[in-house]
Amino acid sequence: MSVLIALIAVAVAGWLFRFIGQRLTGKPYFRDMPYAVAFGFALAVALIGAGVWLYLQPAMNDQGVPRASVMFFHWAVHFFAVSAVAAFLFRLLGRLVGTQGSRKLFRQMPLTAAYGILVVAIYAFVAIFAAVLAPHGQEEVFAAANVVPGGNPAMGGNPDFPLGTDQIGRDILSRLIYGAQNTVGIAFATTVLAFVLGASLGFLAATLRGWVDQVLSRAVDVLMAIPSLIFSLLLITVASAWVSGAGLTAAMVVIIAVIDATRVFRLSRAVGMNIVVMDYIEAARLRGEGLGYLIFREILPNATAPLLAEFGLRFCFVFLTISALSFLGLGIQPPLADWGTMVKDLSAFINYAAFAPQVASAPLLAAGAIALLTVAVNFVVDWMLHRSSGLRE
Amino acid sequence: MTNPLVQMRGIRMDGRSDEAWSPIIKGVDLTLNRGEVLGLIGESGAGKSTLGLAAMGFTRDGVRISEGAVSFDGIDLLAASAEQKRQLLGKRIAYVAQSAAASFNPAHTLLDQHAEAPVQHGVMSRAEAEADGMELYRKLRLPNPDEIGFRYPHQVSGGQLQRAMTAMAMSCRPDLIIFDEPTTALDVTTQIEVLAAIRNIVEEFGTAAIYITHDLAVVAQMADRIKVLLKGEEVEEAETREMLSAPKQDYTKSLWAVREFQRPAKPAPAVDATPVISVQGITAAYGKMDVLHDVSFDIHAGRTVAVVGESGSGKSTTARCITGLLPPRLGRIELDGAELPLDYRKRSKDQLRQVQMIYQMADTALNPRQSIGDIIARPVEFYMGLKGRAKRDRVADLLEQIELPADQYYDRLPSELSGGQKQRVGIARALAAEPKFIICDEVTSALDQLVAEGILRLLARLQDELGLSYMFITHDLATVKSIADEVVVMKDGAVVEQGPKADMFRPPHHPYTDLLLSSVPEMDPDWLSDLLRERGADNVGDAATARMD
């Protein structure tokens, strides 16, 4: 009911806004403004106002008990603000230093893309130097289990474990850092494998056409008719009868790579087909050039932009699939620390959110780490696609 | 006429690219009186269409009017509200687009779309609008005028759609129609029907019009006055006859001069000479459908054979047969008297080298990721085995031959070159193989006239210097006149007529050649009227009906 009243208020405010604008300014902008736009403005103002109101609420009530909703909102706003400032500074840095080409690139870059690049760079750094950065080992079990994050002994924390420990006493921060290495590294390797497989077959099919293309394309059609998560679960069932532990993780890498290679095949074949019909390919064929020259010198250099974008998207997809499998307990196998598994293991902490917001943050951090990387990659890819489509016009 | 219908003053327009605005129209004035037809001509990128749309108070996405005033019948279009403009559009100002096939909504019938404007603007009832539509279809000589309106756009041919769109523009009897290159996408024989139809109906209703085109001969038939644009600026404006007889500006003069390039006739080849390329009775099929029927012709050393015909006549298919990309089902092809394998994969490296090709679209013919030097160097290395210094020198020679300085162009990418320069690189790549015979597939049709002229002169010079033979595929008879020694006319996959150029342009002709030749617009403003009188008005309609079947 109150929502309905609020909406009506917003609707009236929108109408008033346009009406006053028309009366006061008489500018064509207000005159030709559709009502929907005026309503949109009013709604945006209302939402921002509500956000500010919530932000200004005290984080503790009179009894000193934390108000979890407000605290989470504070964290979200702070995170957003820090992200925006970091992205802005990073872009500024990129515009000032570096080669002429890279400076030009940063000048045209939207903030989201700069943020994406920054995040990807940080992840890569953490993944590579995990062993140096992590305070403890990923499998190390300490006596202090269920330590509350925050490092404040008064609230059940421990300065040795800034993000606390899990149910069996492993340091969450260290596992998060090693998770970058394991989860991201394995997803990256899987994507590379999928690409080598899919792209080479795709270009081969596009160049040779004929029966090679027919056989490969029909096979891919069939494999793609089964939803990929379902198919990987089926194959993992089969694989689990042969291997376990690290072997199962390796089997999963191969399984997902093969399934995703079908998608890469589709794309590279389509990209290849578009290039193959170009007159310069015909000219090269008529010159008598061999298959190797055609693929590596004529086709591949023209396919890098779409393939690079696809690599980003494919990586996100693989990364999410592996995380989902790990979450289900069927992906990356213990003792390797991995974000999907961590979310599953720590998920019970969410229920303490109402009176101990810090405790609930642990599983969300692991899940958020997954989301943040995919968001970042998507931001970069989005910009790349936009740029390449803009250049074509 | 004290009060002009359209008045544009100091129009400046910007287009957005990469988040920045750059000027496309740089201060143009335009005045159009009632019942007058103004021709707006210029090369691609001159801003003709943008200016034409601005005369309606309309700008496309990413374009804005930054300065100036547009008034229509005393109404300030730039100050008018969206609603006011909407009341004018379709009712008093109408638009005819270049591609009728894309501009008709595929989901509704022609008559549905025809009646929309008059019904929406409250000019006529639905029934009146439909009856009027059929009447207009009749006036525009559309076949089955009472029935064709109930068809969907994809069920009607391009020339007919273009006339149906003219009828649609006429539906509210507007004061002004903007024609935006209405015949550019059509074949010459279809174009003439549309031109005649447009001119008649504009005259009949005394509608004022802005006729946008890049074709001088076309605009000469349609316009009372001509305005020439170049890169967003006006070059000159004059009455049509005055403009044609006495152009003032150098740019306009150069546009006119293009048509005068003519190669001197060459002596006929010796009777017993072996042709460089001999095509003997080839029949070719895509799938099970024969698309070429028993095509034969010879091309002798140092001569140019032009293959002409409209789209779908089999010109390009013939070229694909000669290059071996589409091995013909029957017939044989000889190079210097020796039989060529029909499939290019079975030809020797030297046989492949002897037959080279230059493409219509230089954009797709050059690999965008290779530098100009690398593109030309590849055949030099591949066929001649040259490497390092020798290769570089040879490429530099070739660049000199196509009049591009090697030191400036060697390392550039195709995207940094203009259309004409790209086409020259395509020529250099063909020359690099040191061939005897080059197929030129519509090499000038994507280029502006002046640039095309340069390419034709270059090809002629290279032929004289190197003794090359050309097979010149084109639909443009002006090009044929200027460069060909012999002509092959094709229609529906078969040769209709062939012979030396002089014979081809002198009667008597095969009836199709006659239709083709007479349909090419000439610069004479009376050409269309004379031709229609000659053919008899009914004849045009018959031709239209004949095409439909």
Next chain:
Amino acid sequence: MPPVLKIILQRLALGLLTLFIVSIVIFTAVNMLPGDFAQAILGQSATPEAIAAIRRDLGLDQPPVTRYFVWLGDMLQGNLGVSYAQLNFQSNMGGANLKTVADQIAPRFGNTMFLAGVTAAIAVPFAVTLGVLAALYRNSVFDKAVNISTLTSISSPEFFLAYILILFLAVLNPILPAISNVYQGIAFQDRLMATLLPALTLTLVVTAHMMRMTRAAIINLLASPYIEMARLKGVSPLRVIVKHALPNALAPIINVVALNLAYLITGVVVVEVVFVYPGIGQLFVDAVKNRDIPVVQACCLIFAGAYILLNLAADVLSILTNPRLRHPK
């Protein structure tokens, strides 16, 4: 025969063929398993006689091709076999009423369909409206905000969105239950409440995809010359959308909706596990963990079948709404 009908029949035949080949793929994949099913069921300590008996019962002594056709025939009759877990239970404990796979799947299939249905009912109108609005006001602040938020929601794993929703709608503000307790004979309203949270999670994921695809399709459409022509005829903005854009937008939008409903199938698995929702997805994951082959096979075939069916529907509907095919020359 009208060409449209011909094309549709062709597509249907192709869909059936695909399903048939997919069933072979699933069967083959499972039969690559090493060792003996019978051994797996009875454990290491089983006597050879007992194993032989089970092998006979299950038809494991037949050659693979025969087994495939027997399996396919059973599947087509709705006889999905008996779960190994059940078999094991029976052989160890004895017991009369053996639950077949079909008995296990049937109620869960209904639950999953209900979840998918609720999701679709929320997501489709929401996403299409949002997509059309973003396309109409493209490059505006609204469009950019929608773009960033959908990109974020696509990028987030389903379980992240699920836990965020649980945090805000179940733990901090106890409006909806965090665990979907759906049981036999539950009242519709309770069922709806129990389903709402998983449905909202799926909605977030699917809406983002659907909205982005709708936006792209509409922008593509609005750029076509006939829309410009309609505007230049002075047709009102609303009419341009309703009369000129919508009939042509139908095909791409239907396509987008069907493809995203197919995408739901993957999403369902994780979300059902998070909310302990008694659907096929959860059953499937449990079966995979226990290597319960008949259940895995049956679930796989159901998921693949639904996926193929939805893709087929997308195909057929977009053919039906194409004026070029509806009004042949």
